[in-house]
Amino acid sequence: MKTKRIEAYMCRTFKTTAEDGIPIYTIHLASVETSPKPPLTMDKEKYKGAYFEVTRGDYSPLLKLVNENLSKAMEYAANDNEKNMIKHYINSFREGDLNEHKEGSRYWIRDKGPIIETYQGFIETYRDPSGQRGEFEGFVAMVNKEMSKKFGSLVENAEGFIKLLPWGQDLEKDSFLRPDFTSLDVLTFSGSGIPAGINIPNYDEIRQNEGFKNVSLGNVIPAAYKESVIPFLSEADKQLLEKYRVAAFEVQVGLHELLGHGSGKLLRQNADGTFNFDKDNSPGTRRARRTTASSPHWVPPSRSAAPRPWDSISRCSPRYSSKEAEDVMYAHARARFVLMRLLELEGDGLLSVRETVPGADLLLSLQRDRLATDGKRIIGDFLVKLQAIKSTGEVAAGEALFQRYSELQEPWNRWRDIVLLHKQPRNIFVQPNTRVEGNNVELRRYAASAEGMVSSWVERFPDTSVDVVLETLADQDRRHYCELEALAV
Structure with a gap:
């Protein structure tokens, strides 16, 4: 993939055996479209004793639903940056083109201080053992104006803080790209987990040369610590931690996202x-x-x-x-x-x-x-x-x-x-839902319990159409995981 300059964010790779007994690796791009389209796709080539090919159409029916909803969202874009952002996301998911998502991310960076913030795509690579393939996720959140003022002050003083970092100017970026740094209250976050803060986009060529956004997901922090148990500390230290942990973690998230991800030169x-x-x-x-x-x-x-x-x-x-x-x-x-x-x-x-x-x-x-x-x-x-x-x-x-x-x-x-x-x-x-009633939007909250979780999901997905798509895709992939299924029995 390096020789072809293919990044793995939005693909899966499947290993099968060709008719001549040689392994064949199929790099399958996520996209709505399924037909070949060079240079995005690539016919079978032999390389170091194995065949390689690049195809597209992975998760096609799901991404078709995503694009249908993104098209509806574009009607409510607040400005041209948001329209262009969504347009390029749609192009990326339709074609399987990562460069289109990068272009959409550039417009997202330029959209400074929106009241409603959203980002989606194949983003974080933590769950991939090789650290390359992105997990599809997306969020919608509203700006917490009061907390964002504090983070804005942090950004204003960032260049002074960077000079205090121990590695010196020679390993620091030539110029500090002042990011947008806001505190958001999450309305919905779809993914395997909800982080306390994010620094995106993850594309280093954009982060280094064009900028990025820092986001603190403010209502996640107190929710994560609610009713948590603190082991392995003395009673005095427990009291100290309980008193300051939320405030300290907010500061930690701010410094981690702004300086931890935003400083240092490649x-x-x-x-x-x-x-x-x-x-x-x-x-x-x-x-x-x-x-x-x-x-x-x-x-x-x-x-x-x-x-x-x-x-x-x-x-x-x-x-x-x-x-x-x-x-x-x-x-x-x-x-x-x-x-x-x-x-x-x-x-x-x-x-x-x-x-x-x-x-x-x-x-x-x-x-x-x-x-x-x-x-x-x-x-x-x-x-x-x-x-x-x-x-x-x-x-x-x-x-x-x-x-x-x-x-x-x-x-x-x-x-x-x-x-x-x-x-x-x-x-x-347990995440809330919204419901449109005439010209008003109702926020539906649920109890922090198993019953509340079930109610939230049932009201969010009232029909089973998405479940049918998921089951169909799982059946199509089953042949690649038959050995794992045998181990699970």
Whole structure:
């Protein structure tokens, strides 16, 4: 796919066997249209002992429904940016053309401060083991004006904050692209999970050169913490966390989206052979050489987008399916575990964990008076290494760095069982519906219960037409998953 400059956001790949016994990999683009259309599609070619072909039409009946509704939404667009945004989304889903979605995302960036915010497509890649294929998702949300003022102030001061980051100007973008940063209250979010904040689009060539939007989903944070249990802390620390956790997490989301995703430069070689940095005299390049083992120390033109280490090199987390498992998931969970272990291993008592009840309970203690000194130094040194890895796209070096701190060595391999004893059920978010009555719109709310969840879904999907489509698509794919079905029996 790299040789053909195909990005995997909106495709699935199926492996079958050709008539001559050679494996054939079918890269199937999601689109309404099903007929071949070069260069989007590609006839069968042989490459490194296997056949490859690119087809389209995956999820065709579902995307047809999506486009029908997007066409209706276009009638209510507030301006030309919104109209063009939706037009290019429709083109992308109809043709299976990722560049059309990128073009729609450019118009989305230009649509500054809308009252109603929406974005959809094959977006986040966290659930893909290879970290490349996007999960289809979409949201509709309303601006929280009061909270957005606070985030606007954060953006106004962002350039000053960036100068305080530990890696220095040579690994920072040539100019800060001031993003739109708003706090939204989610009306509906369709996907496998609802994040507390997002920084999109994910296309690095757009983020680096044209900009992005930061979004804090404000009503998700208090909902996620409602009635949550806090294990492994002293009573005093529990009270402190309960008092400040929502406010602290709002600040964390703001800084994470604005600075964590919005800062740092990709050292890139352009297609014409030039570089976007001084490859011979850049202090950043010299620092990268000290941090990473491979060469060259930049992102080559053959890679359409450089991986973001806090995403692609941390696809995994300590939530192992078993103690022996090597494949782990959940980027942010692993990152939190790595930061904790970093302070534990490098902090000389700054953070400690001990087993208070054998096989049943743990106590985490933190010397808060040392956070601004030793803690800041330890985290800063780690961030410099991480930024050098991000700038050069050195995934192997990043994985080695994260593996060092996320490995479950003794006693953590035992403590994992204790952690699982305290594991709480996953949150299920009950989302409202809207109903149009004449010139008025009614917001239908539901109880935060299993009954409320069922009622919300029944009223949202009153007929079974979508279910029929899903079942038909599942039957069409069944031959690719027959071995998995046999294992499940």
